[in-house]
Amino acid sequence: MKRFREWMHGKGRPVMIAVILLAAFSIIFMYFQEERGGKLWTGEPQATATPKSLEDSIIGGDRLTAPEATDTQPEEDTQSGTDAPSEEDTQSGTDAPSEEDTQSETDVQPEASGTVCLGFAGDICLDDDCAVMRHMRKAGGLENVIDKRLIRKMNAYDAMIINNEFSISEQGSPMDGKQYTFRSSPENVKYLKQLGVDVAGLANNHVYDYGKTAFLDTLKYLKKADIAVVGAGKNAKQAKKPVYLTCKGKTIAIVAATRAEKYIMTPEAGKNSPGVFRTYDDTAYRKAIRKAKKKADFVVAYVHWGTEYSTELEDVQRQQAMDYIDAGADAVVGAHTHCMQGIGYYKGAPIFYSLGNFWFNEKTLYTTVLELSISEEGKLTAKMQPCIQKDKETKLLTGKKKIRKFVKYINGISTSGRLDKNCNVCKLVKRQ
16 A cells, blocks of 8 residues: 555556546547437337327317417528438437437327317328338338337327328229339228328329229228228219318318329219319319318318429419418318428418328438317417438437427428427518
8 A cells, every 4th residue: 555655646646647537538528429419219208198089970069260370480590491301310229318309309298178189191101012011011010110109199189181192902903004003901901090090081193003993992991990081982972072070079171182193194083983083173172172161160171282202382282272271271281292392371371282201112301290289269270290201211300409400491491381499380470
């Protein structure tokens, strides 16, 4: 011990100082590496949303007041930007959640007893041979490729609506002249149920890919699974018929139609023939919206349109969105483009031009689950769950930095609508 003290007072002192400094620098370096990691939290958030309670029928009820737009100026760093998702946005892992990650979760919040919350997601494909389904089988199940937190959220909404971009059948042949055709085995309908889907939008350009028999099978299997369909049917009357959701004393109508094909191949439903409800000329669709408005408190125009993989809006999208709102739609929700398009407002009604892919292919793209909430007093509010499709999986984005980038991207492609820093939808207030 005496020799050790002598050494410490002599040559040992600088050695020990060097060791202590090295340890301190190592701790500081590890701290900053952890802060920059931005790993996706894979923990189990607490379930807070109310369970589903709806039936596919029309009931009476008091009329809702007109939806109120939230006039909010977005945060400075979320105003614009069209950057594609970066590598940092797409990281995943099993690290414990950081304080930043847990503070910026956009969970479904507990709703007041009279508030109805609807969920909308974009394009999904359950074709047995498509990339996402092959990946799911290798991964061992849907919960391993679609974020478990998203699955819980989707099941917690009062109603969940999704774009069903495929036929469901073991019969039929691919339509002649179509480059891409999609058909799913009937057993895959269980995945729609696992996602909490209540309504399948069929007004699209792939539901008839395998012909009449497979199309009719699609209607049959969805009905058997107690999933309502909208935008297509055995005849024009069925195709034009809205889905009426009744929940908490309110009636919500979903009216769906398509104008997606540049070279029209999917049959239009006729008086005695099956097919989809078209809206290239929107006269019939506007009539269906007006008719639904007479029976419902709230109407959503659910439309398949736009240019694939383009954030640029077609002139007809802008014009027809206004037509639908003039006809009585309280919100317009679009699909088809396989990438997200921006947000607009017209006469206080929000327009979501396209929700993009939800879970469709191998591309790296932002996506969302859109929440439309109707308060007991009839006020409409909307929020986007920030998500990303990457490597044939769909994940919820967490962490303030990643969510800011998502918000900035959406605001950069939007017109008269914006997201605030918490992904709430608001009407743009222009600076003077």
